[in-house]
Amino acid sequence: MSDAARPGPMRGRRLLVVSTNYAPELTGIGPYATQLAEHWAASGARVRVLTGMPHYPSWRLEEGYRGVWRTVEIRGGVGVHRRRHYVPPRQTALKRAAFEASILATGLLAPPPGRPDVVISQMPSLAGGVIGARLARRHRVPYLPVVQDLMGAAAAQSGIRGGGRAAAVAAAAERYALRGAALVGVIHESFVPGVRALGVDPGRIRLVPNWTHVQGPTADRAATRARLGWPEGAPVLLHSGNMGLKQGLEVLVDTARLAPDVRVVLMGDGNQRDALRARAEGLANVEFLEPAAAEEFTDVLAAADVLAVTQRASVLDMSVPSKLTSYFTSGRPVIASVADEGGTADEVRRSGAGVLVAPEDPATLLEAVRKLAADPAAADALGAEGPRYVARHLSREAGLARFDDLLAEVLPDAQGSPRR
Numbered sequence: 001m002s003d004a005a006r007p008g009p010m011r012g013r014r015l016l017v018v019s020t021n022y023a024p025e026l027t028g029i030g031p032y033a034t035q036l037a038e039h040w041a042a043s044g045a046r047v048r049v050l051t052g053m054p055h056y057p058s059w060r061l062e063e064g065y066r067g068v069w070r071t072v073e074i075r076g077g078v079g080v081h082r083r084r085h086y087v088p089p090r091q092t093a094l095k096r097a098a099f100e101a102s103i104l105a106t107g108l109l110a111p112p113p114g115r116p117d118v119v120i121s122q123m124p125s126l127a128g129g130v131i132g133a134r135l136a137r138r139h140r141v142p143y144l145p146v147v148q149d150l151m152g153a154a155a156a157q158s159g160i161r162g163g164g165r166a167a168a169v170a171a172a173a174e175r176y177a178l179r180g181a182a183l184v185g186v187i188h189e190s191f192v193p194g195v196r197a198l199g200v201d202p203g204r205i206r207l208v209p210n211w212t213h214v215q216g217p218t219a220d221r222a223a224t225r226a227r228l229g230w231p232e233g234a235p236v237l238l239h240s241g242n243m244g245l246k247q248g249l250e251v252l253v254d255t256a257r258l259a260p261d262v263r264v265v266l267m268g269d270g271n272q273r274d275a276l277r278a279r280a281e282g283l284a285n286v287e288f289l290e291p292a293a294a295e296e297f298t299d300v301l302a303a304a305d306v307l308a309v310t311q312r313a314s315v316l317d318m319s320v321p322s323k324l325t326s327y328f329t330s331g332r333p334v335i336a337s338v339a340d341e342g343g344t345a346d347e348v349r350r351s352g353a354g355v356l357v358a359p360e361d362p363a364t365l366l367e368a369v370r371k372l373a374a375d376p377a378a379a380d381a382l383g384a385e386g387p388r389y390v391a392r393h394l395s396r397e398a399g400l401a402r403f404d405d406l407l408a409e410v411l412p413d414a415q416g417s418p419r420r
Contacts, residue, residue, distance in 0.1 A: 237264050
């Protein structure tokens with residue numbers, strides 16, 4: 001039975017979702033906010049979303065939204081209220097603060113009309129968290145923030161210029177956004193200590209892991225490689241997603257410099273793309289691709305030999321990349337160049353679909369690539385664990401059901417008629 005045909009416990013509820021990112025953005029938290037809102041709308045809820053203008057991961061406003069200050073769209077039965085904000089082309093602590101401040105100002109000055117029954121916000125956006133908390137207090141309704149990243153830790157760990165000074169300010173904003181929440185969702189258990197340190201009672205923390213928001217590959221792998229110009233004889237190491245500071249993607253360019261026979265593909269966009277291009281100048285085996293369209297995304301992932309997830313050595317507990325769910329779905333082995341004690345390493349170990357190597361170490365990363373390339377059967381077997389892990393733990397249905405449970409917990413009469 002489809003969502004639209006199934007009478008859901010949220011029927012008639014008025015839900016407000018606050019998320020800086022939303023469709024048509026295809027990476028990061030945008031797809032999760034979109035699928036949540038559309039799921040609840042299909043279940044009979046009256047859903048409004050307060051969001052920004054599409055800009056991620058390129059950190060440039062999409063062409064159709066330039067010059068637009070305020071707009072309302074209907075997407076998938078959801079009323080999407082967009083507000084203009086500053087978009088910094090390069091990341092510094094000061095520019096990030098201006099970005100957050102502009103979202104905070106426009107969101108608080110012009111929220112969607114009406115009184116919701118509950119406010120849900122997606123956080124890595126500090127402004128989104130504060131807006132959600134303020135609007136919930138204004139209307140005296142439950143507030144449910146979902147922690148996708150810890151920005152205070154991110155400022156300290158990611159290497160952004162001025163990040164150390166910004167960490168205390170970011171943590172204060174997170175503390176404000178989280179301490180008064182009815183419940184706090186976290187996408188990985190590695191975030192729990194950080195959330196507790198912000199003053200949240202552990203009894204109010206709930207685990208709501210991200211799910212895979214893409215379909216499995218369908219195209220012939222050899223045909224996709226041929227279309228992309230990837231010869232069969234050269235191992236392809238691919239990274240997909242945001243090209244930001246915390247990813248530490250320099251390690252992939254440096255790996256390519258050590259191994260002219262290995263093709264390194266960076267697919268996506270982000271504020272470090274130009275710097276990475278400059279670093280890769282003169283390397284014929286480094287290729288930059290625009291983000292793949294949704295209908296071919298996992299086909300491109302599956303055409304690679306190995307998928308890379310990288311983070312700076314300092315990144316420990318502030319982020320678990322959403323790209324992992326797509327990587328696992330593709331069925332290719334993952335090499336994680338990340339800190340061994342972080343949440344990303346935990347997730348790769350749990351999946352059984354990848355190997356861990358020391359972060360910021362191109363020689364060690366190259367050794368792992370060569371080992372997988374030398375044993376295609378072992379690489380295929382490792383990659384095959386990804387879809388199995390997705391089926392067991394990361395299905396869309398299971399992910400959405402966890403959020404339904406979260407709402408039902410703070411709206412105890414959710415199975416009945418809407419509260420007055």
